[in-house]
Amino acid sequence: MKLVVVSAGLSVPSSTRLLADRLAAATGRQADVDVEVVELRELAVEIAQNLTNGFPGRRLAAAIDAVTSADGLIVVTPVFSASYSGLFKSFFDVIDKDALTGMPVLIAATGGTARHSLVLDHALRPLFAHLRAVVVPTGVYAASEDWGAEGLDGRIERAAGELAALMRGLSATRRPAPDAFTVVPFAEQLAAMTEGSAN
Template sequence: MTRRLAVVSAGLSQPSSTRLLADQLAGATRDELAGRGEAVDLHQIELREHAHDVVNHLLTGFPSESLRAVLDTVTGADGLIAVTPIFNASYNGLFKSFFDLVEADALADRPVLIAATGGTARHSLALEHGLRPLFAYLHAVVVPTAVFAAPEDWSGDTAESGLRGRIDRAAAELAEQIHRRPPSTGPVDPFALTTSFEELLGGAGH
């Protein structure tokens, strides 16, 4: 069975420690799912590449074709990894603007792993008072372990650091949540008919 995993990173620079953390979480989750007998179709999404489209959608109410595809990828995935840099003790504006565009209940019961990077370990609290409530509001299932990486976490051998342990633990939790659920049927079309025309016309005569 192949599972779809969407990985959203909101780093603004290139190269980005936020993207690096997202890649490591994605790789660990893929390995955990492989250990459960499941293949992974991995979709990496860097929000900086869609920043103009996100703003235009907020202003006009209509997404571009490429942004619509990104939103469908996120809402149609079996699991989501969401990683943001922390600015001023909160997620960055691009991250929040993107998830403001996600339809209500589109992530309901969807397993989500939240993670962040920041200039000081003190910013790690933003995961609990910022990101976790955001995805709880969207009715997603946020795994218990949130992963934060400060600059000192990248020094030395990360395989022997606390960061590696947090990545592996969070990835295992996300993989287990994905594994125990049926495959996603994809994004829901809000304009799709749930009743056929024949049923609609048949009901008109009653």
């Protein structure tokens, strides 16, 4: 299965990327996954250009293709002004609104204080619910004091286990976008039912 990790960290090294890597590793211990990481920092210019001209650059197009063709996503953003970063939101703004329908998603965020932990339920979860993704019950927030402290590892493992289970259960049954459904005229349906009852 293909697991794509979207990291919106801006610095190098980045606590956001560190959390993303730990979540991916934990998921890999519970499911057979091939991991691909999308670093939004490297795509910032192309994302801005796509927002203004409507066309993705080569690297952005590859990132969008990776995300939309994944069996599961891990998305991690730093907290800015009590919400996800503008770069994070802009990336998902350039993805077709139906492309993540049924996609298993693990949401996570990093911040300087535990007071911003509500970003998971007040910003990230509504965003992916709007995109009709399937968000795992456990989100992971890591404040500065959480690194090396008791509790973070347990949350990571629990969330990763939920994502692995969803990926196994949903990857083969993701519903296609509405325009991919085949509409069968009622007359044909009726003929098929009549033929079946005659046998």
